[in-house]
Amino acid sequence: xxxxxxxxxxxxxxxxxxxxxxxxxxxxxxxxxxxxxxxxxxxxxxxxxxxxxxxxxxxxxxxxxxxxxxxxxxxxxxxxxxxxxxxxxxxxxxxxxxxxxxxxxxxxxxxxxxxxxxxxxxxxxxxxxxxxxxxxxxxxxxxxxxxxxxxxxxxxxxxxxxxxxxxxxxxxxxxxxxxxxxxxxxxxxxxxxxxxxxxxxxxxxxxxxxxxxxxxxxxxxxxxxxxxxxxxxxxxxxxxxxxxxxxxxxxxxxxxx
Amino acid sequence: xxxxxxxxxxxxxxxxxxxxxxxxxxxxxxxxxxxxxxxxxxxxxxxxxxxxxxxxxxxxxxxxxxxxxxxxxxxxxxxxxxxxxxxxxxxxxxxxxxxxxxxxxxxxxxxxxxxxxxxxxxxxxxxxxxxxxxxxxxxxxxxxxxxxxxxxxxxxxxxxxxxxxxxxxxxxxxxxxxxxxxxxxxxxxxxxxxxxxxxxxxxxxxxxxxxxxxxxxxxxx
Numbered sequence: 001x002x003x004x005x006x007x008x009x010x011x012x013x014x015x016x017x018x019x020x021x022x023x024x025x026x027x028x029x030x031x032x033x034x035x036x037x038x039x040x041x042x043x044x045x046x047x048x049x050x051x052x053x054x055x056x057x058x059x060x061x062x063x064x065x066x067x068x069x070x071x072x073x074x075x076x077x078x079x080x081x082x083x084x085x086x087x088x089x090x091x092x093x094x095x096x097x098x099x100x101x102x103x104x105x106x107x108x109x110x111x112x113x114x115x116x117x118x119x120x121x122x123x124x125x126x127x128x129x130x131x132x133x134x135x136x137x138x139x140x141x142x143x144x145x146x147x148x149x150x151x152x153x154x155x156x157x158x159x160x161x162x163x164x165x166x167x168x169x170x171x172x173x174x175x176x177x178x179x180x181x182x183x184x185x186x187x188x189x190x191x192x193x194x195x196x197x198x199x200x201x202x203x204x205x206x207x208x209x210x211x212x213x214x215x216x217x218x219x220x221x222x223x224x225x226x227x228x229x230x231x232x233x234x235x236x237x238x239x240x241x242x243x244x245x246x247x248x249x250x251x252x253x254x255x256x257x
Numbered sequence: 258x259x260x261x262x263x264x265x266x267x268x269x270x271x272x273x274x275x276x277x278x279x280x281x282x283x284x285x286x287x288x289x290x291x292x293x294x295x296x297x298x299x300x301x302x303x304x305x306x307x308x309x310x311x312x313x314x315x316x317x318x319x320x321x322x323x324x325x326x327x328x329x330x331x332x333x334x335x336x337x338x339x340x341x342x343x344x345x346x347x348x349x350x351x352x353x354x355x356x357x358x359x360x361x362x363x364x365x366x367x368x369x370x371x372x373x374x375x376x377x378x379x380x381x382x383x384x385x386x387x388x389x390x391x392x393x394x395x396x397x398x399x400x401x402x403x404x405x406x407x408x409x410x411x412x413x414x415x416x417x418x419x420x421x422x423x424x425x426x427x428x429x430x431x432x433x434x435x436x437x438x439x440x441x442x443x444x445x446x447x448x449x450x451x452x453x454x455x456x457x458x459x460x461x462x463x464x465x466x467x468x469x470x471x472x473x474x475x476x477x478x
Contacts, residue, residue: 048304050375074373075302077267079436112381140291142272142373146300147435152343205320207379208306256343 002160006037039083047212049076055218062221084159089252100219101234107213119200187220261308265441278450307384324478331448332463342438350429356390413453
């Protein structure tokens with residue numbers, strides 16, 4: 001089942017996404033057309049957002065890095081989250097902002113010291129995120145730092161959370177990004193260096209994982225600069241296609257600019 | 258693990274903000290892997306599994322069942338937001354502060370600042386926050402505060418906020434241009450560069466004289 005959260009007539013609704021694309025309210029079964037809602041992040045109470053750097057063998061080569069021997073994990077604030085078909089902004093006066101299409105495993109059960117064998121019992125399901133980065137802001141301190149990776153709106157996620165069992169095997173899913181209709185990133189989760197069971201085991205040795213925690217598993221090669229007006233679609237086979245519109249900093253913040 | 262009722266959304270900590278540490282590290286900053294000194298505040302999150310309370314016992318870190326060799330602690334003034342804070346100037350920054358508290362950052366020793374220190378900084382219950390938020394109106398000037406930390410009654414650090422590389426208002430402004438801060442978000446504005454080593458069973462107490470205190474005990478494996 002696909003679980004989503006939307007804004008409909010001013011209220012936040014938990015919905016399921018039906019076969020025909022219609023949304024069905026979990027509260028009262030009302031059917032709603034997608035065109036009448038604003039999509040929200042599908043994770044109602046977001047916990048810790050983990051993201052992986054350099055976790056695809058092909059992408060590590062693209063950035064001229066040796067594939068890491070240990071996962072490169074960083075954290076993101078919940079201020080970064082936004083839903084499907086929403087705006088994300090390009091900061092003023094930068095040279096290079098790129099998307100990163102990523103498979104996200106969402107934790108469904110609390111656990112510590114989880115073994116690789118048991119890891120998938122702790123995963124509720126999957127979604128797609130676009131883990132934007134502003135490369136201009138990289139510095140060699142806690143790299144990639146919060147200025148690069150924890151900005152408002154720069155982690156679109158969704159459109160929905162799909163139950164783990166509806167997806168099955170995640171070890172060879174196609175991962176693509178289209179910018180304005182052009183295919184710019186085309187990889188497979190088969191190139192993931194540290195897979196979901198490994199990451200659940202690794203992180204849960206350090207800390208307790210809780211429902212709502214998310215693990216964004218990194219991105220394959222194929223980076224491209226983003227400009228206001230661009231439409232970016234990040235898609236993972238069997239999971240979903242996440243659409244995002246790039247706007248300027250001024251347009252995004254409006255009165256607060 | 259005890260959750261904390263004060264911090265709601267984000268706990269953002271500022272590293273390398275002790276001016277004496279920052280100066281002492283200049284030569285190191287110019288070498289690999291850093292290659293140059295940081296131009297921006299060096300920030301890290303303490304995620305929600307770390308949030309804890311005054312009086313809580315802080316678990317000693319273990320890895321694969323084995324006790325960690327060493328742990329350290331630092332204390333910081335905690336700025337607690339009272340209202341949404343998005344892209345504010347230094348001049349208006351303090352208007353968004355609901356109040357002040359203290360935070361302890363228990364961690365593995367800070368060996369490197371090159372990569373995010375998930376292993377060192379994300380230990381369960383490793384970020385206790387004071388039991389009260391002192392209203393901003395009761396603190397005339399946060400820059401005039403000094404955070405004193407004692408381990409087993411012995412003073413291990415005295416950190417005046419005025420001796421930070423960046424002050425409270427500047428940090429609020431800079432961070433608010435990166436991420437919108439919400440009521441209940443917290444910024445720990447800076448820790449002593451020399452984190453205090455601790456042992457299992459130690460009592461760690463920090464205080465801002467006359468304003469607030471925070472007491473924790475280090476657990477035993």
